[in-house]
Amino acid sequence: MSVTLDTYRPLGGWVEKPDNPQPQLEAEVCADVIIVGAGFAGLSTALELAAHGAKVIVLEREFAGFGASGRNAGYLAGALGLEFDLFLKRVGREQAKKIVGFYDEGVAYVERKFGEYGIDCDYNASGIIRAGVHPSQEGKLREGMKTGIELGSPAQFLDQAEMRARGIPPAFLFGAYAQRGGTLDPGKYVMGLRRAALQAGVRVYENTALLSYAEGEIVKVQTARGSASAPFLVLATNAYTPQLGLLGGKVVPLRVSAIETEPLSEAQLAALGWPRREGIVTAHWTMESHRLTARNTLVLTTKRLHYVYGSQTPNVPDNAAYRELEVALHDRFPTLRDLAIRSCWSGYVSLAFDALPVVGETGAQRNVFYTAGCSGHGVGTQSLMGHLLAERIRGTEHPLLSALRHKTPSMLPEPLRWCAVNSALGMTNMLDGRVNRKVRAAAR
Structure with a gap:
């Protein structure tokens, strides 16, 4: 069954509007720290600061988890997804080792917070597999895994026999397996952070958009x-x-899309195999991600990225992306061709040209902090970022925060930016399309 307008979810596939919406800001208030954005980064920063007695305000344009935190695929992954070619030569191997350490520490940080905040988000600590769907992808995958290991992120190559022994669906021929991390329900996770923040005394104002801010010793929003x-x-x-x-x-905002199937039957699950339910991302230039959820549905994400002129972020459906994802579903799981699509959604990640986080401070007083550039890896990185920013605000710079400080490449102004970004995306689509045609030809 194809994607229809009835399956589109403007809130994403993991969250609903909370049943205890927090009030809008309708007065003049003061705090020790104001945070704008109630996603993984904002709520984690608020919780870390509140734990040390700070008076914290969080402003959220919609409701907690409305943005990328409630729309992603739910992968708690370390450094496996890093594209080393984009930054290794620029930052050098020693700093790259520290950056890899940041990504892997993000996994451990989030796992600790599940217990500390009492969050049940269907976490499956299965590890993550970066898989190839065609033999031509093996060289690139092995090279990336080798570099990651040299920089301190352990992984294991799984050949075709080992993939089949693990019960991985046969479309995925080989893979680099990272034991750390796994998959979760990102909606339950972000709502768990929201609940913990409210219990900790953080004042969360929802449906409250930031219109402007004035810098100074005291920042006024x-x-x-x-x-x-x-x-x-x-x-x-x-x-x-x-x-x-x-x-x-x-950074540029890129629209990322997802589809979710109806639940698989017991017979379909048994035929599929996949007993450990590892999260799988592919070795395409623009990766596909494939995972089973706790509700026995399949969620597929990415496949096609879109940049909107002027870095705008309209909350609209992306039907072309959903169709491509449905093709990927049929390509990778041909026995599930009749499985209906339950929902589809889109959201925005931010990407720097080196695909690394962009974090720092600005203003004459250096008291306006920012974090962006999660590049689709925000569950671990942006959660840990809360800890690093809270320490920085309290007067200490964590070594992992220092490791992230680097000169982010600058981007062209519009309309050259639109041309450059979409040309690059078009090239990756062409290369990935060529691989997929080879896969279909081999299947025939």
Whole structure:
């Protein structure tokens, strides 16, 4: 069954509007720290600060988890997904080792927080497999795995026999297996952070968009019906940051899409195999991701990325992307060709040209902090970022935060940016399309 308008979910596939919506900001309030954005980064920063007695305000344009935190595929992954070719020569091997350490520490950090905050988010600590679907992908996959191991991120190559022994579906021929991490329900995770923040005394104002902010020793932010002041401001707004007048030349928002099937029957699950339910990402230039959820559905994401002129982020369906994902579903799982699509959705990640996080501070007082550029790996990285930013605000720079400081490549202004980004995306689509045609030809 094909994707239809009835299957599109403007809130994403993991969250609903909370049954205890927090009030809009409708007064003038003060705090020790103001955080804009109630996703993984914003809520984690708030929780870390509140644990040390800080008075924290969080402003959220919609509701907690509305953005990328509630729309992603739910992979808690370390450094396996890094594209070393984009940054290794620029930062050098020693700094690259520290960056890899940041990504892998993000996994351990989130796993600790499940217990600390009492969050049940269907976490399956299965590890992650980066898999090839055609023999031509093996060289690139092995090279990336080798570099990751040299930089301190352990992984194991699985040949075709080992993949079949693990019960991995046969479309995935070989893979690099990282034992750390796994899959989770990102909606349950972000809502668990929201619940913990409210219990910790963090004041969360939902349906409260930031209109402007004024720098100074005390930063003042303006919303439609109120204002807030604090010595520190944190913009945990990721893909939406350029619309606030910051990082417009450093990151671009890319629209990422997902489809979810109806639940598989017991017979379909048994025939599929996949007993450990490892999260699988492919070795395409624009990866596909494939996973089974706790509700026995299949979720597929990415496949096609889109950049909207002017770094805009309209919350609209992307029917072309959903059709491509449905083709990928049939290519990788031909026995499930009749499985209906339950829902589809889209959201935005932010990408720097070196695919590394963009974190730092700005303003004359250096008291306006920002974090963006998660490049689709935000579950672990942006959660850990909360800890690093909280320490920085309290006066200590963590070594992992220092490791992330580097010169992010600058981007061209519009309309050259639109041309450059979409040309690059078009090239990756062409290369991936060639691989997929080879796979279909071999299957025939």
